[in-house]
Amino acid sequence: MNIKKIGLTALASSLVATSVYAGELAVSGSAKISWSGYDGNARSTAQKDTASGIGMDQELSASGSAELDNGMTVSLSHALTSTGSASSTSSITLDMGDMGSLSFSDQDAGAGLAGLDDMTPSAYEEVWDGVATSSNSFSFAEMATGRGFGYSNTVGGATISAGWSDNLTGDNNSDGGVLGTASSSSSSSVAVVYPVGDSGLTVYGGVGSEGQPDGKELDHTTIGAKYAFGPITVGYQVNDEDDSDSTSTTTDKETQILGISFAVNENLSVSYGKMDTDKSGSATDQETDGVSIGYSMGGMTISAYQNEVENLAHSAGQTLEKTEILLTFAF
DSSP states (O other), rough: OEEEEEOOOOEEEEEETTEEEOEEEEEEEEEEEEEEEEEEOOOOOHHOOOOEEEEEEEEEEEEEEOTTSSSSSEEEEEETTOOGGGEEEEEHHHHGGGGGGEEESSOOOOOOOGGGGGOOOOSSSTTTTTTTTTTOOOSSSOOOOOEEEEEEETTTTEEEEEEEEEOTTTTOTTTTOOOOOOOOOOOEEEEEEEETTTTSSEEEEEEEEEEEETTOOEEEEEEEEEEEETTEEEEEEEEEESSSSSTSSOOEEEEEEEEEEOOSSSHHHHHHEEEEEEEEESSSSSSEEEEEEEEEETTEEEEEEEEEEEEGGGGTOOOOEEEEEEEEEEE
């Protein structure tokens, strides 16, 4: 949805120091209004004392592209939010045709395992959305984010994606600038997504290594599959996280995710998801489940979910539940 197209003399790309391309950036945004509410005995103070759960989208995106003399395309994207620079992202992508695409992002390149955090089907958000707090013990395919490079290409029908990140989340750095001492070593990963012909089956997986402040690493492995038949799509995914430092407080984890969605008609979809996490050394598994719905009528879409986690952070009896309703308007 384009709010306004503005002619900006933008540094859309700079492949070499003496070659700068200028162009137009299209500014877009979303008309979204939401309500959120929490329940459960593991609510934080802020979640218990919420004055209002009503909010609206506050993000603007500016994007543009230009074709180079060699036929390649460079695209630029800025996502700006009112919550500060740590929530704003910028990326540059070079589309090299049959040679694939190379990208750089100052916050999260979204490459490699970052694109496989949870690929199970859902009518709205993932089953862990809103309850995956810092005290949780989920194991996700994606790793720590920061400035990084990504590469993707399609070979023999399979999409291959590789990513590298410096793990410095939230630290923007302008051109020509430098940052201080790194708090952790870098991360890298590779992922493959393969649709099996026209069977409706898609298989995917990947591996990665995430650097830690102590110099040790977390090794990630993800494997999963989705199968669509008629109006029903089912998916199953397993994420493993192995800590190379046996003395670390971050111990090995395995998360299993199951999702099923049903398209009632072209306007209405519903889904159910379940996510269980086993943590090495813990006698209690963390269990999460949720339902979601999406309904469109004309230019308005209503989306909602209710997600609940039991045994939060593998502590027996600790629960957290979130309910969210979202209205989106197209104009």
